[in-house]
Amino acid sequence: MEGERRYISSDELRKHNKAGDLWISIQGKVYDVTDWVKNHPGGDTPLLNFAGQDVTDAFVAYHPGTAWKLLDRFFIGYLEDYHVSEVSKDYRKLVSDFTKMGLFEKKGHGVFFSLCFVAMIFASSVCGVLLSNNVWVHLACGGVMGFFWVQSGWLGHDSAHYQTMLSPRLNRFAQVLIGNCLTGFSMGWWKWIHNGHHIACNSLDFDPDLQHIPLFAVSSKFFNSLTSYFYGRKMSFDSVARFLVSYQHWTFYPVMCIARINLFAQAFLFLLSKRRVPRRGQEIVGILIFWTWFPLLVSCLPNWGERVMFILASLAVTGIQHVQFCLSHFSSAVYLGPPSGNDWFEKQTKGTLDIECPSWMDWFHGGLEFQIEHHLFPRLPRCHFRKVSPLVKDLCKKHNLPYTSLTFWEANRRTIGTLRTAALQARDLTNPVPKNLIWEAVNTHG
Structure with missing residues (x-):
């Protein structure tokens, strides 16, 4: 009955975020996965990193529908202030649509x-x-x-x-x-x-x-x-x-x-x-x-x-x-x-970029030319990335999130530019560290 339900606040959930005391929330339900961590097929790192948080987006990204049946054994209550952002709603709908279309199972030849x-x-x-x-x-x-x-x-x-x-x-x-x-x-x-x-x-x-x-x-x-x-x-x-x-x-x-x-x-x-x-x-x-x-x-x-x-x-x-x-x-x-489990979609799109190439070059890049799509849907076979890419672009545009796509050469230039910027900052002697003879010899007179 409703009156017998146990409700857990987000503040209480956050307290259980360390090895030996791991709670997570998925779609408004709270689960104690302390004992499951040693048997988790994905290792202990995901559970330790996301402990004390709502992890719904990450869970739907990595787990097939059959995994939901295993959650009941760990259930301990309901998250009383559960909230879903508009981005997460749209992302989960995409995952659901792909599941209904059978894309996660269709691997082609x-x-x-x-x-x-x-x-x-x-x-x-x-x-x-x-x-x-x-x-x-x-x-x-x-x-x-x-x-x-x-x-x-x-x-x-x-x-x-x-x-x-x-x-x-x-x-x-x-x-x-x-x-x-x-x-x-x-x-x-x-x-x-x-x-x-x-x-x-x-x-x-x-x-x-x-x-x-x-x-x-x-x-x-x-x-x-x-x-x-x-x-x-x-x-x-x-x-x-x-x-x-x-x-x-x-x-x-x-x-x-x-x-x-x-x-x-x-x-x-x-x-x-x-x-x-x-x-x-x-x-x-x-x-x-x-x-x-x-x-x-x-x-x-x-x-x-x-x-x-x-x-x-x-x-x-x-x-x-x-x-x-x-x-x-x-x-x-x-x-x-x-x-953070609450900005899964945003972190994946901001932290990755795609490599533009013709479809006949997909074999060369192994599917990782669609890195954004791969990070958002890691269970999706690579043969579908090009098909779902426009849908991901539209979702990013709708929520004013970056969708970066560069040619292979542009991506190389940008990477070298990032490394060069950090290299020049490292040479700044206004933030000194103990130097050795090699450092002094190379950097004397600039």
Whole structure:
């Protein structure tokens, strides 16, 4: 009966916002998810970041209709001052419309063709190494291997956001095969990082995809040695960081050419860490498979010169993907503090930008040319992004929100411009940090 209902105020909800005491609100109902956090498929980061808030928009973005049935076990009361903004109403209507149209389930034949394509380019790289003695062929094969890693990365990204295969078990097999076995990075690590990025898009202290000190800083706010709440450590802006950031607009592309090495290293650090890693054994076996076949393939090249050349070519081509990751966020709006469940739509549109390209180039960008659409509807198969893009534009226009779309080259110029601005600010000696001899030598006489 109505009189027996328990009502909870927003002030009371906000008090339950820490590990060991997690409450959230979804569509006016309050749920105690304290014990669920360790079993949450998306990890603990989303629940910890959004604890004590209404998270309806984020919930409908990430969860299919079947997930609503699981909420009843955690229900504890009703939010007495529940309010929905006009933006959220329109956003939720879009999600509902897409669900009725079956867009979240209709994946087309893109996955099948992509799998065939990556298998073909992988085989061509391996055959070129084993069947040819020509140095230029071997160099090309290194580039093709890098291109294979890029396209495999897009497939891994898809399979982590929605079920690309016929069953969850087959989908998991595809993740480990594509991610761990063939490209050498941990899908478990990537999902942990990527969930944190999506939930706290472009938060300087909560989004791990912006936390690249000492190499890069997209905002002068990093000069205050912020604390990373994702990694749980201080991002010190010392003399080394100042020196590296001061030239980041020059080092950006060279670093991207070898950025894959960081993914390899992060996989080992993640799997050997003490943190809870779901299906750690599968992840480790997959990584070991990669570090078996790839060194064996490289060893088939006739000399060390060609081996190094092959590896560098594969890393450099893969750098295109790492640049793509940065373009959509480095020059977009940033903020400090935790994500807010009440401005989900606004934060996603302000923190991302789209890359303009013809439809026949969609395969190259892996769907991330529609970064805004992807962040708003992360479960939506990439084959639908171009179709729903006009609807998202109209909604942004209706609520006077930015919808930024640039060509690939314009996005590169804007990213370099952002890095250059921060670099020049880092050189400002009116905010000194302890200097070393290298800093003094490079910056003497300007």
